[in-house]
Amino acid sequence: MNIRNIAIIAHVDHGKTTLVDKILHQTNVFRANQESGDLIMDNNDLERERGITILSKNVSVDYKGVKINVIDTPGHADFGGEVERVLKMADGVILLVDAFEGPMPQTRFVLQKALQLNLKPIVVINKVDKENCRPDEVHDAVFELFFNLDATEDQLNFPTFYGSGKNGWFNSSLTKCDDITPLMDGILEYVPAPKMPEGNLQMQITSLDYSSFLGRIAVGRVTRSFIEENQWITLMQADGSAKKQKVRELYVFEALGKRKVSKVEAGDICAVVGIEDFNIGDTIADAEAPEALPVISVDEPTMNMLFGINNSPFFGKDGKFVTSRHLRDRLVKETEKNLALRVVDTDSADSFLVYGRGILHLGVLIETMRREGYELTVGQPQVIVKSIDGKKCEPYETLVVDVPQEFASKVIDLVTRRKGEMLIMETKGEMQHLEFEIPSRGLIGLRTQMLTATAGEAVMAHRFNDYKPWKGAIPGRNNGVLIAKEAGSTTAYSLDKLQDRGSFFVDPGEEVYKGMIIGENNKPGDLVVNPNEGKKLTNMRASGSDGAANIAPKILMTLEECMEYIQHDECIEVTPNFIRMRKAILDEEERKRSAKSLKAEA
Template sequence: MKQENIRNIAIIAHVDHGKTTLVDKLLRATDAFRENQKVEERVLDSNDQERERGITILAKNISIEYKGVKINVIDTPGHADFGGEVERVLKMADGTLLLVDAFEGPMPQTRFVLRHAIQAGLSIMIVVNKIDRPGADPEKAYNDCLDLMADLGANDEQLEFAMEHVVYASAMNGFARLDPADDNDNMYPLLDMILDDMPAPEVDPDGPLAMQCVTIDHSEYVGRIGIGRVYSGSIHTGDTILVVKNDGTQSTATVRQLFTFDYLGRKECDVVEAGDIGAVVGIERTDIGDVYTDPENPIALDPIEIDPPTLSIVFEPSTSPLVGREGDIVGARQLKERLMLERENNVTMKIEELEDKSGIEVSGRGILHLSVLMETMRREGFELQVGRPRVLFKKDENGNKIEPIEQAVVECPEEYSGKVIEIFGTAGGTMVSLDASGLVTHLEFKIPTRGIMGLKNRILNVTHGDGVFYHTFLEYGPYAGDIGGRKNGAMISMSTDKAVAYALGTLQERGTLFVAPGDACYEGMIVGESARPGDMVVNVAKTKNLGNQRSSTSDISVQLTPPRTFTLEEALEYITDDELVEITPQNVRMRKRLLSAVDRKKAAKK
């Protein structure tokens, strides 16, 4: 039977298309906040990095109540690097809102999440957002969504549902309309459509318990908390349940506490009914995909498969001469403990200690996925160093080497498209399509993940900052052979000292600098990029020899170009195999793995 008093919906969208803002307005429309309550914008982006980056990293559950019906809303990450979250949480939904920007239409990462929603058989309702944006074309965005759904293999039923259920909205201004020309100024048309047309959960409330854990939360007081949807029966506090793992192993456990989602928080309860989403406390070592069922009448559910990691990075304790100056936590033991705790909470990452105990290998879905963990740790006071990201290769059935392939999309003015195609050609990419019919040229490529590293800066340079670049994991494909890395050599400091303006003035003529006067440098640290291939050892602390004659002011003043600065992701993409990124709470520095020039020469001869 259908549980008519519950709706479970996911919201999927590309980064920055207004998904989290839409949820804000739905909460306000259903009186989730007191009239005088001060609420931050994008209230679901609770993580500091989510707010700063403007992206959703963790899938979250909330619930709203409208006309006596509980609507569980699942906010999914829009970035492909956090796809491990997406695949699982869609299992809890019966329908999804496909949110697209009326100006941009569906983007590559919309494609990634939408493919999973279609494969899960969900009903898809289209919400065309930002219809008041200059240059918006809601009809084109709507038609592009239908084309994309057909391209991804949506069945006739899903396509018909999407054609009949479209809402035009401006989440920022808090309105949703069935026709862009309407003058409605609230969100109720969208809420009414969810209630009237989104399918209610199809459940067996009187059958044996069947619940599957799709998300793990962690509390230092009660341990792991399994979050999932009850497909049949109901679960009560104090119940003895059978826990069936993905590999088929079974054990029994007692439910100590139960919670359901209530607006932005959780509410403790004694029972979670069929069709609802709940959180269960008391199951030791619970994991993604665990099925909680009746010990006497067990029900089998399909195991949950998570796409495997595509990149790995080795985390090591810092060996920099400046270690301990900026961070409080520098020891190898603390680093290991922190990463093992992350392994408990973050099932989308694979975290293993190296055999020689020199570091911890962390594997994830992309550089952004891995850098979010590094950024979190540096904010906690850690100092560490990491090597170059390494692509994880596989073997196919015939024993051939295969590697992760990405779908990359570039939108740029037409005059730069030739340069963009040339850059992808040198990085192992092949062009799939070119569309020059709009205001900008739309280019699509297939490119190995190895070739993506460092590409964003090159594209921004050749498009003079006017290019937009997105990429998302597509599939594992044949090994593409050698791909050239960084062409230019590095400028490497020869001494441990502060950089001096006089020295930097002479060095900037020979390349690009990464440090400014007064910056602390050490032997082996990368302080710039040479204009030529091959590394160059330089003296950043060289001062002018002063004679006994007074020099004119013009002689001693040095005109310095501002140094090039790197974000954490840019630094990871920039370094080569013999280099490291040093991460501290205040700085991101790049350095050679071997700090001494003598040691590097010896290693080169081996």
């Protein structure tokens, strides 16, 4: 068959999306005079801003008469659910590894999934033009990783290509060539054509698309037989139910778009229009003799957060969707395509418990909702605790940090304070490579502290490892916060006088309300302050008393930094234009009563 299905997998920032760009240019998808730009596949605003792939996407290119379906996958551990489902569409994988960093935690995670599915790997060592690169050592490390993951004899015999995605060349040796032709030829040579098992129609839905004209569209790979327009099929669902439905239209992927067809043979990836009430993992099967494929299994979430309606005094001022019904509908809709997410109702009708893979996974969901016009309140992220053999257990992660040698001791100190244990310490060029095992709780708030301690030089990555016994209390934030005493507009006069108390998250002239967190205290313990006090104006003037207010700029915090910063009695108010931190109980007297009753219970 003249089809090859290949997924590109790698750790975050190793160059997957850049490689897809080069494949698109090599196969003349764009006209010579057409502006295409970079990161063609990262077409979502959030992906371009953060420089990471969040959603997996596929394109199709034609090379030497062979159709190659290329699937670009996310590299971040938090979006592992995305990778796990799309690998089912591939017959081979390109494992991209940075020539300096070598295999990283996420490389191990995605490679393990690919080897379990018996996919043929091609190893590409990228960025060989970088200083300090060590392609031969990295090749040995990749072989060792394959061996440790119980790769078969055939998988261990992987072909390797070297090159630079940014400069647009890949070759089977370290010799520089003109373009990526050797790699494209390697895909045709090493990736097997799709197998064609005997039997009736089977196609698993591994992704979904949406069109305002056509509604929800099921995307997947035809595993057996063929699928036709206007054909009657049976939709086999995960709960065991089966529904007869009719295929209205069929599309195959062509370059960056889709092309309408009347029939799709086994082995190709297609989009099916006309099927209703389907979920990812369901099987489209023959109408008369349906057979279901195994349901896609996705690793369990490790963290949860409380999402609720915005109940601050500024409720409804900024967003379009503010009620609990809006919030519930949006979260349920997200679970349809985001397999690693779970939503659970709580005792209150206004709040929901949302389970996810990590802070970035939940942060991207909140950021997306904010941009769509939702107002909501989110609580502190909590790890999911399980009872295993009667013992209280929590999730542990493998943390990898690459840092200049002079900062290594600071990193070790920070991680060990948070109950992390060092497993590996080795030198990579001028950098120190450190590996730790740390409870997931210890990672909350660690990134900000580590970047501060290492002057922004640390590169850290982590992935879920296993559930292990509870490690005890982990120290949280050292300093308290400054809380607004009453509602009003902040004044330069008041903030100037309060500067020796701490640093601020607000500027003069900003609207605040009672109970809102407006800054960080210099000392432990919270402090209620009045940032709205105006200067008393009289006719009397004294020389030197009218010095201009000299106020430090406010500290700007991203949504993820706020999520890591807040404590259990605090929450974040998220609206389309503002992110504010506040106390869960706004009234000071009520907070004191609540703290007393909690102490009495303890």
